[in-house]
Amino acid sequence: MSGPILAIETSCDDSCAAVVADDGTVLSNVIASQGIHDRYGGVVPEIAARQHLHLLTPTIDTALEQAGLRLAQIERVAVTQGPGLIGALLIGVGQAKAIAAACSVPLVAVDHLQGHIAANFVEPDPFEPPFICLVASGGHTFLARVEDHASYETLGATLDDAAGEAFDKGARMLGLPFPGGPALEALAREGDETAFDFPTARNVKGFDFSFAGVKTSLLYMIADLGEDETERRRADLAASFQRAIVDALLTRLERALDASGLDRVAIGGGVAANGPLREKVEALGAVSHIPDRLLCTDNAAMIGVAARFLPDCSPDQALALDAYPSGSSR
Numbered sequence: 412m413s414g415p416i417l418a419i420e421t422s423c424d425d426s427c428a429a430v431v432a433d434d435g436t437v438l439s440n441v442i443a444s445q446g447i448h449d450r451y452g453g454v455v456p457e458i459a460a461r462q463h464l465h466l467l468t469p470t471i472d473t474a475l476e477q478a479g480l481r482l483a484q485i486e487r488v489a490v491t492q493g494p495g496l497i498g499a500l501l502i503g504v505g506q507a508k509a510i511a512a513a514c515s516v517p518l519v520a521v522d523h524l525q526g527h528i529a530a531n532f533v534e535p536d537p538f539e540p541p542f543i544c545l546v547a548s549g550g551h552t553f554l555a556r557v558e559d560h561a562s563y564e565t566l567g568a569t570l571d572d573a574a575g576e577a578f579d580k581g582a583r584m585l586g587l588p589f590p591g592g593p594a595l596e597a598l599a600r601e602g603d604e605t606a607f608d609f610p611t612a613r614n615v616k617g618f619d620f621s622f623a624g625v626k627t628s629l630l631y632m633i634a635d636l637g638e639d640e641t642e643r644r645r646a647d648l649a650a651s652f653q654r655a656i657v658d659a660l661l662t663r664l665e666r667a668l669d670a671s672g673l674d675r676v677a678i679g680g681g682v683a684a685n686g687p688l689r690e691k692v693e694a695l696g697a698v699s700h701i702p703d704r705l706l707c708t709d710n711a712a713m714i715g716v717a718a719r720f721l722p723d724c725s726p727d728q729a730l731a732l733d734a735y736p737s738g739s740s741r
């Protein structure tokens with residue numbers, strides 16, 4: 412273990428920097444949301460990359476300032492290597508390489524999805540493996556068996572859309588702003604979650620997920636209801652749509668828990684910020700760990716905490732480090 416880690420995360424549209432202390436305490440966790448993508452109804456990769464160029468340096472400065480440290484006191488630099496938008500990732504990787512080289516400190520390459528799991532290792536309330544982790548985000552949805560702090564085994568994953576993508580697309584159909592998850596959750600609070608029956612892909616066996624059906628079903632429901640009735644019943648539609656997604660996630664999580672023989676469960680990724688999902692995971696009866704909402708959506712603290720358990724790049728590896736858009740480098 413060494414001194415403080417400066418962590419950088421630029422896999423999508425949030426420019427993130429954090430400082431994590433030797434013992435895993437988060438000293439600062441700064442997120443500059445680009446905001447600009449709302450008008451396009453989704454993240455525009457080229458714009459995201461250019462925005463990181465503007466936002467990342469001041470975000471790193473703020474993270475250091477809030478941690479009460481100077482760059483010279485940083486002992487490792489951690490960066491998200493992938494998966495994500497390649498242009499956006501390359502801005503973070505380039506910046507991290509430059510800082511590590513200029514400060515003569517090691518670079519640590521972190522997988523973004525390992526980061527979402529590592530949100531559960533944050534002090535002062537770290538969750539110790541082994542456990543089953545549901546990761547549900549904008550680009551991924553999978554169940555992981557976590558036996559140690561540095562890796563995981565994938566038990567099942569979505570066959571089509573990610574849960575966050577389903578939230579975003581459903582929200583868009585209901586005229587809500589991007590990102591749709593938080594807006595849809597807010598609207599759903601005013602609705603009746605039993606008003607409509609949306610499919611939860613129960614026919615998909617094992618630990619895999621499918622969210623294409625629930626999305627199409629909402630589309631047809633809106634067409635059937637017509638404009639006025641859809642407007643009148645927007646909250647009921649949102650609540651029922653949310654229930655279907657949350658139930659689909661819960662069903663697989665319960666299956667995986669039963670099959671694993673473990674009674675420890677955690678969640679991660681942006682959808683883990685969803686209130687009803689958090690409540691239902693807690694109510695499962697297993698020993699559960701639910702990270703702070705700020706640690707569920709993209710942030711650099713989770714990348715710094717993941718880096719505590721990962722090896723440094725050699726100087727040659729650091730110079731040659733490349734980003735990957737999908738999958739993993741492992």
Ligand SMILES: Nc1ncnc2c1ncn2[C@@H]1O[C@H](COP(=O)(O)OP(=O)(O)OP(=O)(O)O)[C@@H](O)[C@H]1O
Nearest residue numbers: 548549550551575590591592593681682684685709
């Ligand atoms: N309260 C919420 N309820 C439901 N979904 C939510 C909530 N808050 C955020 N989300 C969803 O989480 C997603 C963003 O999560 P995250 O930032 O982890 O995704 P990402 O980094 O874009 O994707 P990935 O991690 O797969 O690369 C969006 O789809 C957003 O709608």
Ligand SMILES: [Mg+2]
Nearest residue numbers: 548681708709
């Ligand atoms: Mg993410």
